[in-house]
Amino acid sequence: MNPSALLEWTLDSGVVKELEAAWPLEGCGFIVETEMGLAWVKAKNCSTTPQEDFELSPEEVIGVLEARGLVAIVHSHRGASTLSSKDIMGATFASPQGREPFYPGILWLVIGIRDGRVEEGSVWKINGSKGEGSLAGNAERLAFMSCL
Numbered sequence: 001m002n003p004s005a006l007l008e009w010t011l012d013s014g015v016v017k018e019l020e021a022a023w024p025l026e027g028c029g030f031i032v033e034t035e036m037g038l039a040w041v042k043a044k045n046c047s048t049t050p051q052e053d054f055e056l057s058p059e060e061v062i063g064v065l066e067a068r069g070l071v072a073i074v075h076s077h078r079g080a081s082t083l084s085s086k087d088i089m090g091a092t093f094a095s096p097q098g099r100e101p102f103y104p105g106i107l108w109l110v111i112g113i114r115d116g117r118v119e120e121g122s123v124w125k126i127n128g129s130k131g132e133g134s135l136a137g138n139a140e141r142l143a144f145m146s147c148l
């Protein structure tokens with residue numbers, strides 16, 4: 001999936017309205033590819049601090065993986081569409097080789113919202129890293145778009 005096309009689709013779709021409605025909490029969900037094209041699957045933010053981060057429920061993750069076609073995991077931020085170190089920690093796990101991605105090949109979309117309005121979006125690829133302690137080099141921005 002072309003990261004810029006995916007971001008454009010997301011920013012033009014009803015996804016942003018739902019994420020804006022969740023503000024000031026972080027909203028989250030999945031983008032899946034079906035026979036009909038891309039589709040949005042809204043998820044519940046299970047974090048105990050949903051104004052600062054997000055957490056997916058295992059049931060919803062398993063459901064979307066079983067249905068197949070998962071393209072991207074989406075969540076919103078209050079502010080910039082950068083990944084936080086907590087995001088990277090949550091998207092990777094420790095192994096003897098270093099940190100490895102939980103969902104290899106799945107893109108991460110972060111939508112930046114300020115005052116309830118979408119301002120920007122980024123598509124990220126989360127890679128592994130050699131060191132357990134270091135998060136540097138774990139994520140790579142593939143696309144960015146500003147709505148301002």
Ligand SMILES: [Zn+2]
Nearest residue numbers: 075077084087
């Ligand atoms: Zn985040």
